[in-house]
Amino acid sequence: MTFTPRIGVYVCHCGINIAATVDVGAVTQWAAGLPGVVVSRDYTYMCSDPGQALIQNDIRELGLNRVVVASCSPRMHEPTFRAAVSAVDLNPYCFEMANIREQCSWVHPAAETTTQKAMHLVGSAVAKAALLQPLEQRQAPTTPAALVIGGGIAGMQAALDIADAGFEVTLVERTSSLGGHVGLLHRTFPTLEPTADLLGAIVERATHHERLRVLTEAEVTAVGGFVGNFDVDIRHGHEKEKVKVGAIIVASGFDVFDARRRPELGYGVYPEVITTPEFEQLSQSEVKINGREPKNVVFIQCVGSRDQALGHPYCSRVCCMVTAKQARLVRERLPNARVTVFYMDVRAFGKGFEEFYDATRQAGVLYRRGNPSELIRRGDRVVVRAEDTLLGEPVEVEADLVILAVGMAPRADTDALAGLLKLARSSDGFFMEAHPKLRPVDTAMAGIFLAGACQGPKDITETIAQARAAAATAMIPLMRGEVTVEAATSVVDEELCAGCGQCASICTFGALTLHPTKGVMVSNAVLCQGCGACATACPSGAINVRHFTFDQVMAQINVVSDFRAPVFSAAPAEAEVASPS
Amino acid sequence: MLQIEAHPITLQYDLFDCIQCGKCTGGCPMAMKTRLNPRSIILRLLTAGDGFDLEGREELWDCTTCSTCSSRCPKKVNPMETIIGLRGAFVEKGRVHPNVKTALESTFRQGNPLTMPRDQRGAWAKDLGLKEYAEGTEFLYYVGCTPSYDPRAQKVARSLVTLLQKAGIDFGVLGNQENCCGSEVRRLGEQGLFEMMAEENTETYKGLGVKKMLTTSPHCFNVYRNDYPKNGMAVQHYTQVLAGLVEEKRLEFSGKLEKTITYHDPCYLGKHNGIFDEPRAVLAAIPGATLVEMDRSRQKSLCCEGGGGRMWLEGTNPSVRLAQMRVKEALEAGAQVLATACPFCLLTLDEAVKHLNAEDRLQVLDIAELAAQAL
């Protein structure tokens, strides 16, 4: 029995968004004459309840088996319409959208050609709709456990949240202790409280939580599987173990910029020149350089940040406040010392930061605007040469302690971790989040999330916020107990497949593997994201992506390439045409 | 009033990229002794509105084009080139110092800025029996104007010839056909003359089939390597060649030189082109020599005030000379020899030693001279 498509076409006005530019009536009229189209309607807002009701009624009463809505981007309302047709028992994959808003009315002026373009788009959607097949959206159960990579403050906070919510968490830390870079801090801004107190409380909870297993001197060596069902290999000391988890959080932290890359600042040459992390250490005991208490302390901001010439164009976000904090510590510990901060912009943007900056200046720290050019030695001092840009003159400031505010950099071993987890990197080298505004903790890999400085420089407050955000996002599949598997995935035609593996080498999601006995490739429907790269790479044409098969796409292309501009006459429509009265 | 349009300059040199951090002025050697303030000039150009007044801005001629500013700028702005551009505006309006005018005219007419006759250019080598460069010779040894004509600098050229011959390098010279490379012409803002010279010289080298060139001066090296149109020539400074020969053991020193030597990085070798190690490698290979580093070494080397046309310009503050500061630095470092690898540095530092009456304490010598001594 051959399948006869019974297609309903619905052209949306979207208020004036489409209707002011595209002649929706003409499009509706014309669509009615397309092969397979049983009914063609237009309406002001198809996504509204009445709009949806139109579709549902027609499915019931006219026995529609395929639906095309010509309206906005599928990113807006594909889920809406899929839900609408599902509600009356039509498979959601028998629905197709034509985007005549973002791709037509919003980018072209009102003109006949614009209406014709809308017709192109509708026509190709109808041609595809005729060839659509129902697909099953499956669910896969999730393992109610999580893995956190990195035992710094980000990792610990994320792990604690997930464990508090009732799930087993394994936390893997490469060094022998928890705490990461925060463990090296003395005090924090803007409260100036001892970091050890804050950190201590978190480490205490992390090491004693009944559902949190901390592995130190451990590393993740392999990750397989997919969201909800990851298989992780961990090397722990001399042992190896395998762990099954439903979600993975990457909290691998950062490295510190190597100040020797700006040789004119004398780091590694002059003993008087240290970095902010080194001062943090120094400030925990006696502050002495060359055996003496320094009398003139100079801080230099932006070392290894905001520097295109060094390939670090980004701002490291925390250094302005770190410097202000350390300047306060200097004033505390060395009340007779002169403290100068050379800066370009003072980025005291967070809660309490500007007030802290005010208090720092009030404490007698002199802020001078100018990015020092070099340090030279003069006798037993070093001299910082800069221009004070507000004085408009070059200045030389003698110092017996110079502290370089070094930037945060991606870890040197980022490549290895990126490879393990198939993580992308932003242009600054840190791990890339799925969307910079609305998805700050997701990655392109479902089930793998980012927390902390590995995604970009941030302070403790922001790190904890992001870690908790990652935990919340990771908890979702764990709490639901299942993940929905995308139905539009690749499928291999075993007759045509030669097992050459080109598809696997191009697949960034590891979704294609060679069948152990059949000698053909197999697509993992949960890993597959439906991107289509395999289908194009396959030399035999053996792979299709469901819902975007060769036949379906060719049908769309054929409509566009064979398109003849319609004559705007009152050609009798074969199908029923209806508009709102 | 000497008004020029500022906007085209801000666009040409991407001055909007500047964040006014002041790193340029903070490191500028001339800002140490004059009004020259690259950051401020950039801001004045950006905010100039109707026009930027060049009148009274003689400090623009103080710039030695050492490139400390441009090499350190975190936003990849090029204050040095901007200043050269402003000099060009002066040149277009005919407002140049008589010395500069003379030098430019001489370059145009005689192929050298030193007002020396063209047909005397090759005279320094007449008793050396040097080969005239022809197609197929491995290296063109480009001598340069100063080493050709200046008696002090000629010693460097002669030393270098000795070294090359000892190492068996196949090289030729252009003799009287050698024409000024145009480096200082461009730094002085005479872009039109420079382009003409670059075109002519490139034609000459192409016609001769020159594939590899070595130069005495870092200035010539820099302009051929970076400013000339793409010509397929591999250009090296002589210290790079010598360092290679030393490493391959094609040049070995059988003599000794029991001296404490400190090396002054020429701006055009160091800051401009990142060549710090090769000159040091040659010195380190000299038996008996003790190398000490001044505090201001490598990227912090103190400009001698020889570049950027300053060989012909006293500047707005001639009473303070950076070359004299440099000589003092060398003495403080405990050196007996102040080594360099640039004829301009050689001459200015040599003069400074004389001014300070320090000839008995410090000798200024080129690396080629030292190496030749140790042969």
Next chain:
Amino acid sequence: MNEQPTHGSNGRGPAALVIGGGIAGIQASLDIAEAGFRVHLVERSPSIGGRMSQLDKTFPTLDCSSCILTPKMVDAGRHPNIDLYTYSEVVQVTGEAGDFHARIRVKPRYIDPEKCHGCGLCAEACRLAGRISSDFNAGMGKRAAVYVPFPQAVPLVYTVDPEACVYLTRGVCGKTFKCKDACTAGAIDFDQKEVFVDVDAATIINATGFDVFDPSLRPELGYGVYPHVITSLEFERLASASGPTAGKITLDGTLPKKLVFIQCVGSRDRSLNLPYCSRVCCMAVAKQAHLAHDRIPGAEITVFYIDIRAFGKGFEEFYDRVRHEGVLYRRGNPSEVLRRGDRLVVRAEDTLLGEPVEVEADLVVLAVGIRPRADAQSVAEMLGLALDENGFFQEAHPKVGIVESNRPGVLLAGCCQGPKDIPDTVAHAKAAASAALIQMAQTQKVMATAHAAN
């Protein structure tokens, strides 16, 4: 319209109450709902979306704000686990963590949401069409007495403004109701009354957002005196395709050729008792300067600043880009704006030139600071929450307790706790969701144990 939730609590387990339907409230709600728990999302205005729906493009990616926001709004509107109460307010909260009881007042729209399908004929017909100042458009556009705040509103249901509607304020509207006559769905109902709904919640997330500084408090800048001095929020509405000028940056039909942006208006200002930094304005201005450069060929754009706080991911690079496009950054906080003929003059010191300067302008944009909402105090009282010295909701600890408030079980999300940009807000809201989920998981366990024990 909302079906029974399909996972987790099955509608009988613990729920979360989220107060505020901006991006913070929406994000927190979605996370909790996706995890399987029920959410009561209460929004005071007729639509969710908040401040983000008022923006044109966002920094540093230049994404269209509504384009990335509306899918989330739609998700929140139709999520089976989210009960959406728009044009509603929480008026009372009692109880404790795990067991809160809240009373929601659903204000009368005078329109039946079941019947209205957002066609807009009522607004077209209204006697006051084009006469009422639009809040959504920051006072720069006009609407009728019956309105949706913006075309992508969720829910897409019209609302009659009780303070504008002639019938509601004066008891009579001509001979017939023009709106009722125009409505084909019979949705208009002037007899509609407010309704109170009582809900239970294990946890409460306060996500009530922010207001902006009123620059007439700095009179020397001329806001409210010179029509061509506007706020950054007003600029945003001018630049928006959904705004009063459909995206053309103009106040009087002509395009401004000289624009001057002034940073830090109502921020970093101890004389006004506003010492804090509003965090987002440096980047917002950079973005607006870019938009102006893009839309007005040949425009001369100057930004007067004190420090450029381009601290986030991609921010410094965006700042580089904007300068590269020719926007002139001048360091100095302008002192006053004056009129000279038909132009405005901004007087400042260019602190890097070390000289006072006067810059002519056709349009002056004031980067106004972020302030707590005017009613933050009353919301705080209702919820038993403390406010910090600047009037924002006080977090439990500035480093390690930024979503918790002083009241156990009540969490904070978004700008109500302090100025934030969109990525920071989303992270903060998700962090609040995490804390909420922990609370709800614990409550669920307690409930399950109690249930099993019975």
